[in-house]
Amino acid sequence: MNVCPCSLARWLPLATAALLSACASPGEQQPPARALNAAQLGLPAPVTAAAAPISAPTTTTIPAQWWQALGDPALDALITRALVEQPSLKVAAARLARARAGISARDAAAGPQAGVEADATRQRYTEHGLLPPPIAGSYRTQGNVQLDGSWELDFFGRHRAELAAATGQAHAAQAELDAARGLLASSLARGWVQLGRLQEQRELAQRALQQREEVLTLTRQRTQAGLDSQVEQRQAEGALPDSHQQIEQIDEQIALTRHALAAMSAQPPQALDSATPLRGAAFKLAWPQDLPADLLARRADVAAAKARVQAATGDVAAARSLFFPNVNLRAFAGLSAIGLDKLLRPGSAQFGAGPALHLPLFDAGGLRANLAVHAADLDAAVESYNATVLDAVRDVADQLGTLDAIARQQAQQALAQAAAEAAYSLALQRHRAGLGSYLQVLNAETAVLAQRRSASDLRARALDTQIALIKALGGGYAAAQG
Secondary structure, eight states: OOOOHHHHHHHHHHHHHHHHHHSOOOOOOOOOOOOOOHHHHTOOOOOOTTTSOTTOOOOOOOOTTGGGGGOOHHHHHHHHHHHHHOHHHHHHHHHHHHHHHHHHHHHHHTSOEEEEEEEEEEEEOOTTSSSOTTTTTSEEEEEEEEEEEEEEEOTTSHHHHHHHHHHHHHHHHHHHHHHHHHHHHHHHHHHHHHHHHHHHHHHHHHHHHHHHHHHHHHHHHHHHTTSSOHHHHHHHHHHHHHHHHHHHHHHHHHHHHHHHHHHHTTOOGGGGTTOOOOTTOOOOOOOOSSOOTTHHHHOHHHHHHHHHHHHHHHHHHHHHHTTSOEEEEEEEEEEEEESGGGTTSGGGEEEEEEEEEEOOOOOTTHHHHHHHHHHHHHHHHHHHHHHHHHHHHHHHHHHHHHHHHHHHHHHHHHHHHHHHHHHHHHHHHHHHTTSSOHHHHHHHHHHHHHHHHHHHHHHHHHHHHHHHHHHHTTTTHHHHHO
8 A cells, every 4th residue: 555745744743743642741830939030139220331320330349359458468378278278169169070070961961872782692592482493402602793873852852951950050069169269268358357356455455454463553552551442452453363364265266266267278276376467457449338230140159049040940841841752763783693603794784773752651640740849949949049139138238237337336436535545645644744643544544445445346347347248249259250
């Protein structure tokens, strides 16, 4: 019976439709989670270059090596070492290498595959099988040498979806490595600032101890002269152990801070026992006055969360494609013979080619369950992204608010310190002129020392908050990627 080619062309779409209708159905799916947009996050709309006024300030850009703006070579060396030697970063780099290898594996799976098989089997052939005598009932060696090839045609995008998922995983791993580097750099810088503050506080505590020793000496002299009682002397004596205790507490904090810095930079605990941050360090960077419009593009953690959504989306698409037919082109060519002496003869050749079709019909809900798992993973990835961007916006807002509050506190503290310094200077002048006692000078100096401690704390807080703001703004991630 002859079949007209036009008849085949007419029936092929119908046959394809019949195959697709016979496929297992994914069923009704729940609406996916939605990512938050800029308006929901309170971020301003980006201003285009054409719409921006000429006098508009440029967007704050954080350099990749922002810590160099502090001008402390010891800190530069510490962070540089940590970014190379820290084991946690090497773990993140290994995850990135694994994710990139996953891209290569998915890409290779979509291409043609080929392999060679060769085997030789010594066996006794049954007398009651398909093969007649003299093979039946005899011992023979069967040899096979065959080249196999296959190519899965990606009609429904499964390989493309799997490649997109692997690419998303690699992008996430890269962003997570960048985020870990930024976190390590900011943690080291904040620890360094804390070490400098503690060393300043120790110097002020040491001066306070010397002052209390002088007060005790004067009090003893006044007690012997009958001008003070034993109460004042005992109070002065009790102040000394308290001063020693404060110094010991500061020394403990200094040691712990140095140990933490050494661990973060992959060094022994004693490696930074002589480390001394520079005094008067300050950033020379411009800070935004409000939430920047491009905040989410700056942060590596947000980029990682977004890439996880991309990967989960690819997994869902790949799971959905499993409901459709899988078409694989196969071919083989080789030699096969009973008896190795006949393997290389022309009659031992065999070859063949043809398509292979896998069509899912019924699997007791396994494909639906697999799709539901990946859909839930996608929802979790989207909500994780939403949580990350909410934290990012809050983080920047917190640091900007804290910087403003510290600036106001510093202004008031500067006034208080100026008054204390003036009172101390006046008391010193009166003492030198014989109009006041040295005890009055020491009492005035007590207020000065308290204000200097407050100034040191506020300077350290300002630096620490600026570093936290740098981290909140991405820590140079956008600049590094650009």
